Amino acid sequence: GAVVSQHPSWxxxxxxxxxxxxxxxxxxxxxxxxxxxxxxxxxxxxMATSNEGSKATYEQGVEKDxxxxxxASLTLSTLTVTSAHPEDSSFxxxxxxxxxWENTEAFFGQGTRLTVV
Amino acid sequence: xxxxxEDPQALSIQEGENATMNCSYKTSINNLQWYRQNSGRxxxxxxxxxxxxxxxxxxxxxxTLDTSKKSSSLLxxxxxxxxxxxxxxATDPPQGAQKLVFGQGTRLTINP
Numbered sequence: 001g002a003v004v005s006q007h008p009s010w011x012x013x014x015x016x017x018x019x020x021x022x023x024x025x026x027x028x029x030x031x032x033x034x035x036x037x038x039x040x041x042x043x044x045x046x047m048a049t050s051n052e053g054s055k056a057t058y059e060q061g062v063e064k065d066x067x068x069x070x071x072a073s074l075t076l077s078t079l080t081v082t083s084a085h086p087e088d089s090s091f092x093x094x095x096x097x098x099x100x101w102e103n104t105e106a107f108f109g110q111g112t113r114l115t116v117v
Numbered sequence: 118x119x120x121x122x123e124d125p126q127a128l129s130i131q132e133g134e135n136a137t138m139n140c141s142y143k144t145s146i147n148n149l150q151w152y153r154q155n156s157g158r159x160x161x162x163x164x165x166x167x168x169x170x171x172x173x174x175x176x177x178x179x180x181t182l183d184t185s186k187k188s189s190s191l192l193x194x195x196x197x198x199x200x201x202x203x204x205x206x207a208t209d210p211p212q213g214a215q216k217l218v219f220g221q222g223t224r225l226t227i228n229p
Contacts, residue, residue, distance in 0.1 A: 107162070
């Protein structure tokens with residue numbers, strides 16, 4: 001099946017710094033990628049939809065200036081957590097779908113554990 | 118936003134037994150998918166059932182879908198310790214949306 005690679009798998013940063021997370025589709029072109037956030041023992045909350053070559057679409061309540069998304073190519077989307085604070089500590093997961101097909105599965109990255117200290 | 122509820126939230130059974138998890142959703146769907154997540158990892162797709170299908174099988178997995186009740190179930194037969202994970206259902210909103218909405222998940226523990 002298709003592969004989505006997410007990097008880094010974990011990161012620890014100081015409060016106030018920014019962190020960039022990369023999501024790559026390795027063997028297919030993804031015009032759309034999705035970024036999720038997951039708290040311990042909870043489900044995935046969709047943060048935003050990343051569209052290649054255009055602005056991301058953010059879900060209600062997600063600060064677009066806080067979580068910057070760039071989808072510059074058909075194989076790479078990045079999520080930058082700006083001025084991170086401890087409450088931003090979470091597990092972030094990206095996914096991609098082959099949007100030319102209907103009813104297709106989503107392929108997920110392995111996730112990034114962000115800890116802000 | 119979360120689409121629906123999964124039940125039970127946690128399930129612990131003995132190896133070899135069958136595990137059944139349920140998922141309910143609120144809005145119209147194009148399809149419903151089940152995913153598995155090992156602790157601290159990404160999600161792995163298990164099975165997809167379309168809105169016009171009622172039952173689907175894949176190996177030890179059996180999924181049912183009742184659109185009139187807006188519910189689905191995932192049955193894992195002859196469970197193994199390696200099946201220990203969290204299981205999520207996800208719905209695809211009507212055609213064109215392409216963003217999956219996840220249920221709350223069921224944490225399944227298989228005791229050897």
